[in-house]
Amino acid sequence: MIAPFGTRLDSVFGSKGHLCVGVDPHPYLLTEWGLTVDAAGVRSFGLAVVEAVAASEWVGIVKPQVAFFEAYGSAGFAALEDVLAAARDAGLLVIGDAKRGDIGSTNDGYAAAWLTPGSPLEIDALTVTAFTGVGALGGLFDRAEAAGKGVFVLSATSNPESRGLQTARTAGASGVSVSRLVADEVAERNTDRTRLGDFGLVLGATKRLDDYGFAAEALRTLSTTPVLAPGFGFQGAEFPVIPHVFGPLAPNTVVSVSRSILQHGAAGLAAAIAADADALAEVIA
């Protein structure tokens, strides 16, 4: 019986730290790396990143960006399957950044694909979108939990265009922001409050979370909820902001860095990863 995702994530935090390396084979990076812009290129790119992370003593999490594999159709997914297999074999925790999400039984298809032991696209946790309401994801959450998998739900995203929608307030005197509504409903799923939960939030590090409806007190009520934090490096956030942005959630944070590491090319990956891991360890013990 595999341990719950939250427990496994906490264990990686303790043994390897909070850094997560994105596997984002943008076409321009493939070209910069001297790779072909096709399925073979994204396979080589992904395997090189996994190899560099696996060789690092201080990183235990990778986050493939599925869109950059999907761009090449079934051949791209076959490449992703090889990359995921290499990551599993290396004992890395894998967060699939696919932003999936639909209603009802349609989500069963996504759960079968990503959160099912033995499936070719098996990962440890999946990013999902809850535009349809967190309640629509219940079946997917159930399947994840049963398999020891995790889910990260978009709550306050790192992009500049997110504000209007995500700060809209729900009806009634106790209205909260959309970001907070999602966060509270996800946090409710983490019923065992004695450990890090299996259901987490994507919270952009480029934001002031109180602008998105998270007062300091709100963050405390989420205290066992894991956080996936993109927005570092290329998108502008720097590690020292982590305690200020995430407050009591800082110890739960997966700190995701992609292009600012990947731009160093295959030969420069190891040094770039080590530098970021060192810098991050100064901020989150």
Add this chain to the structure above:
Amino acid sequence: MIAPFGTRLDSVFGSKGHLCVGVDPHPYLLTEWGLTVDAAGVRSFGLAVVEAVAASEWVGIVKPQVAFFEAYGSAGFAALEDVLAAARDAGLLVIGDAKRGDIGSTNDGYAAAWLTPGSPLEIDALTVTAFTGVGALGGLFDRAEAAGKGVFVLSATSNPESRGLQTARTAGASGVSVSRLVADEVAERNTDRTRLGDFGLVLGATKRLDDYGFAAEALRTLSTTPVLAPGFGFQGAEFPVIPHVFGPLAPNTVVSVSRSILQHGAAGLAAAIAADADALAEVIA
């Protein structure tokens, strides 16, 4: 040069009508059809549906549900590619129901996959989610438009759990619902108001749209916006509600039916499609 998606959709409405048959190979349907629950099963299922629709004089649109192919990983996507190729060869308009959506350049990957002429997963229009704000989809919209493709953005979804999030109101005196915010921002992209637009909305037929912030006047301002309307049949809506639910948008509506047709099995598809097409023609000329 291919005609714009909206023009092509309007042409199908005129020649074939508004019915869209979902290609939703739920595992239980595969079993009921006597097919294997694997990539070969979804391929056979999808090809059979495409063949039945192509043989019908009164249906010109299919909507594969990507999750049910994705469930089988790269092999499932290879099956989907075969189904999409068959649909293209049959001259059908294909709406890929994938609910994709991310920020910035990540969306380029999804556009490359689905909305690029010659790509193995090429379709005519893609369903997307705008939790990150419609503005984050700008690049995807641009790429769709340049290729004569369309996009349907989730606005008011057919599931019961959607209400809290989608009825939240944006800040300020002129606050609108999340559903309406998305709708207005999508409609703004349809700059040529003399024809049906390329950018549409997913509006569930199971809803009272005024509950989601669409007063009758709001629907009139969307008058050149296409609508993808799920929720018929299995989810409970019936065709005669269309004029009441969609008002001035009824003539723009893609009426999507899946399980209530698919449950008839391969042998019963043609009759089920004909019956629904007849019934729908009574409602939308």
